[in-house]
Every structure is written in structure tokens, then in C-alpha cells.
Amino acid sequence: MTRLLLGVTLERICKAVLLLCLLHFVIIMILYFDVYAQHLDFFSRFNARNGSRAHPFSNSSRPNGTAASYGAAGAEPPSASARPGANHSSTEKPLQPCQEVPPGLVGRLLIEFSSPMSMERVQRENPDVRRGGKYSPQDCVPRQKVAILIPFRHREHHLKYWLHYLHPILRRQKVAYGIYIINQFGEDTFNRAKLLNVGFLEALKDDEEYDCFIFSDVDLIPMDDRNLYRCYEQPRHFAVGMDKFGFRLPYAGYFGGVSGLSKSQFLKINGFPNEYWGWGGEDDDIFNRISLNGMKVSRPDIRIGRYRMIKHERDKHNEPNPQRFTKIQNTKMTMKRDGISSLQYRVVEVSRQPLYTNVTVEIGRPPPRLARG
Template sequence: MTRLLLGVTLERICKAVLLLCLLHFVIIMILYFDVYAQHLDFFSRFNTRNTSRLHPFSNSSRPNSTAPSYGPAGAEPPSPSTKPNTNRSVTEKPLQPCQEVPSGLVGRLLIEFSSPMSMERVQRENPDVSLGGKYTPPDCLPRQKVAILIPFRHREHHLKYWLHYLHPILRRQKVAYGIYIINQYGEDTFNRAKLLNVGFLEALKDDEEYDCFIFSDVDLIPMDDRNLYRCYEQPRHFAVGMDKFGFRLPYAGYFGGVSGLSKSQFLKINGFPNEYWGWGGEDDDIFNRISLNGMKVSRPDIRIGRYRMIKHERDKHNEPNPQRFTKIQNTKMTMKRDGISSLQYRLVEVSRQPMYTNITVEIGRPPPRLVRG
């Protein structure tokens, strides 16, 4: 009886071994055919690349390129090595306009400033950003060309975090953009609005196709990439809810932090005022200019327009402007003579960095105050 059971057990073990061998053989054959197929695909692509090298003017050799045109009759014909490939069977499809709401957005973001940040890391994380902090989506036609302007002085630490977060956000938003740091030369009283006027003109000198301008403080980071950095039918206020205000709009006419105007909207209000020296008041003046010119401020939903501010001490030579309340009341009288039309400055240096373009300017100093007595 024991021998019978032993024989049955051995028979079952042999069958199991045979089944395992068969399964192993099937798996080996599947892997073999898969590798063989990849091998064929590799040589197919290799041959295609070689063909494109033989025909450097074919559309398959460079995306979005156009075939060269030759001169009128009697001109020298192209040499055989540069003859276009007229037998090309595959034609590239033209790029389609980018989606109104790109599909790659992720929504709410985790923003923190405790991790160390370096410009080398920012550059390593954004290899497809061109010199000067410029980017164009490679897979669709952007609807606008956006210049992002940042008034700046002694904020290198904040700038690293801003670039670290904003470059990936803007790329996911399919924005064609350039980033410009408008650096105030010297140690005189800071003038945020005048620097932004300078940025507007200098960005257009760099690329006259800019039709949208985003004005952003360097210490404000959006917490949701659905807050689209583009221009709208009405001037746009992006920073609806900052953490320092409890993620609420401090008052109905608030237009500070991050805002956006199209080229035509900016020129309609004569740009920003030049005479707000020190902290405060210029954003309220801009809001008045928008209202006085028959426009309304648009904003994203409060749940999307949230921002985190990098904490810092009050900047030296950027103390609160004691004249701001008087100036705000006189916007109607001053906006036609004080703005982009009356801007004066001296360009010190333009430096194209890997992640941004630095524009250093001398904008003067505030006029002496009258002494009462």
C-alpha cells in the first residue's frame, strides 16, 4: 500500500515538473518574440533617422520647420545633397491651439519653504527652459505670449523658491512666457510701480510679441495651478487669498500681490503711477485707474486664488509711504500725466540668466518733501 502511494506521489511530482517546464518554455518564447519585435523596431527607427539625415530639409528632420524656397527662374538650383525629399509619405500635422484648461493641471499644491533651495537645483529641474527664463509649449500653439515682471531688490533667497515653484506651474499651464526681474539699482527708496513700468517697456524691447503682462511680487507663490497665469477680457487680480490675510480678500478694492493686464489694458490706464515711493498705495491707485477707465477687476474663485507668502522683515528703504492716502484720492487728476507716458529711467544692465532675465535700472529718488512752518 505504501509503495502504491509512493508511486502515485512520484507520478504527480513528475507531471508538475513537466507543467512547469512547459510554462517556462512558453514564457521564454513570449519574451523572445517581444525582444525580436523591439529589435526590428529599433532598426526601423534607425533607418528612418538615417533617411532624414540624407534629406535635411524634409519636415521630419525638425518639428514645425518649413521647406526652403528657392529663387526665381534662372537662380542656381539646389545641390543634390540638399534636394528636398519629395517622396516623403508621412506629413506632420500642424500644431493645434493649446487647451483653455490644460489637462495636465494637478490642482492644490503643497508649498513649503523649509527645504534648502539653490539656483543649480532650479536649473536642473527645468532643462527645457531657454536662456533668459523663456519657454514655449512644444506640443500646442499658445493662445497668448506672457511677460512676467517682478520688482526686485535684495531678494535672492525668495527668488530661488519663486522660480522653483513657478516654472513647473507655468509649463503645466501651457504658457508661452518670459520671466523678467526688474532690479532697482542703488539704495534709494524703493518704487514698485515704477519698476513695473520699466519692465513693461523693456520686455517689449526684448520681444514685441508680448500681449499679456503679469506683475508679481517675488515672495508670493500660488497654491493651485488652476489659477491660470494669462490675461482676460478684464484686468485680472490673481492673489485673492493670501495666508497672511487668512486666505480672504482684505477689502473689495484690493489689487496687490499678483495682477495681470493685457497690453491694451495697460496702455489704456497709462500704466502704473511713478510717484509712489516706499511701501503701499500704488495697487489702490491702479485699481482706481481701472475703474475710472470703465473696466472691472476679474478674479479667480477664492478656493483657487490662494497664495503663500515667504515670511520676511520689512525691507530697508521701503518704509510705508506717508503720502499714499492723499495720492490715492487724486488718481483721477494724476493718471493722465503720471504713468508710462512720463516714465524716465536709466538702463544699467541686462543680463540673461538660465532661469530669468535680469534688468537692472536706475529710477531716481523721491522728490524732497516740503517742510511746514
């Protein structure tokens, strides 16, 4: 009986060993064919590359495989390898759309403003950014083309930190973007919303393919690169939790700091109001315009929508607007006549810097206030 059991056990062990050997053989064959296929792919690409060098005007050397129009005068007909039905393999695969959530994001970021910053350093850190502050990913097709607009005056120190942090974040987010600094000319009262209206039009003059617009203050830096700078089905408020507010929303209708609207959303609300001179009120007016046009504000999770603000004193000629509360109550009556449709300004200068495009504009001055009593 013992011998019988021993024999059965040995038989089972032999079968198990045989199965392991068979499994090992199958795995080896799979790896072999995989390596063999990679070698074939390498040699085919190598031959195709050499072929394109030998025939620089062949179809394979053109971007996206665009064929020349050989019916025109002086154009040569395609070679046999480029004709339909020929045994011809493409040299490069077409780029795929960028992923909804890019794989290179790092999440929570350490943001600090104590280290000295210079434009030269930021430029060295971002060699892939083209002149004018433009960038597009090379390994995938971006889903949107984004113009980032910053209302500006006398904030060069803040701008260096903003560019230092935002360029790498936007590149990791696989965004095709351009950065526009809308600089108010002169020393009259500051008008944030009117500058953003100007930025919308000037960015479209520069590139009519922009379909998303991010409106950002220069002193606000996102603390998480999962806060994706793109447009959504509803207008987007990005700066959900600022450090100055204890990383929480100050009130439900708050729409300040950093926001984003698609081209169609922006035009639907007639852009931003032009008559908010001085600090405050325009972001509440924008929130009212969005609500009155049947849209809702979307926001990221409070843990992702955190921002650090560069501390500073209030700018001269940007004092609180005493008329802001009255104007906010009248949005429904004013939004059709006061906005992008009534915008007037004069471009003083447009200069393309290595990391951004500067648009200096004259936007006028506020109307005289009526004397009290």
C-alpha cells in the same frame, strides 16, 4: 408542454451565444484594422524619415513644411514627391493650440519654505528652461506670450523659492513665458510701480511679441496651479486670498500682490503711477485707473486664488508712504500725465541668468517733501 418550453429556451440561448460570437468577431476585426493602420503609419513615418535623411534639402526636412524658394539662384527645384498632386504624406501633424485648461494640472499644492534652496538645485529641476528664464511648450501652440515682471531689491533668498515653485507651475500651465527681475539700483526709496513700468518696456524691447504681462511680488507663491497665469478679457487679480489675510480678500478694491494685464489694457490706463515712493498705495491707484477706464477686475475662485507669503521684515528704504492716501484720491487727475507716457529711467545692466533675465535700473529718487507748518 415542458419539452416545448425547454426547446424555446434552448433556442434563445443558442441565439444569444451566436450574437455574442458575432460581437466578438466584430471587435476582433476592429482591433485588427486599428493595429494594421498603426503599422502602416509607423512604416510611412519611417520611410519619410529615411527619405529626409537621404535628401536633407527636401521640403519634408524644413520646419512646418516651409518650401525653399527654388526660383532664387542656386536653389534646386522640388523633387517629384514634393510637387502638388504627387502622392506625398506629411511627416508630422501640425501642433494644435494648447487647451484652455491644461490636462497636467495637479490642483492644490503644498508650499513650504523650511527646506534649504539654491539656484543650482532650481536649475537642475528645470532643464527645459532656456537662458534668460524663457520657456515655450513643445507639444502645443501657446495661446499667449507672457512676460512675468518682478520688482526687486535685496531679495535673493525669496527669489530662489519663487523660481523653485513657479517654473514647474508655469510649465504645467502650458505657458510661453519669460521672467524678468527688475532690480532697483542704489539705496534710495523703493518704487514698486515705477519698476513695473520699466519692466513692461524692457520686456517688449527683448521680445515685442509679448501680449500679456503678469506683475508679481517675489514673496508670493500660488497654492494651486489651476490659478492660470494668463491674461483675460478684463484685468486680472490673481492673489485673491493670502495667508496673511486669512485667505480672504482684505477689501473689495484690493489689487495687490499678483496681477495681470494685456498689452492693450496696460496702455489704456497709461501703465502704473510713477510717483508712489515707499510702501503702499500704488495698487489702489491701479485699481482706480482700471475702473475709471471702464474696465472691471476679474478674479479666480477664492479656493483657487490662494497664496503663501514668505515671512520677512519690512525692507529698509521701503517705509510706508505717508502721501499714499492723498494720491489715491487724485487718480482721475494724475493718471493721464503720470504713467508709462512720462516714465524716465536709466538701464544700468541687463544680464541673462539661467532661470531669469535681470534688469538693473536707476529710477531716480523721490521729490523732497514739504516741511510741515
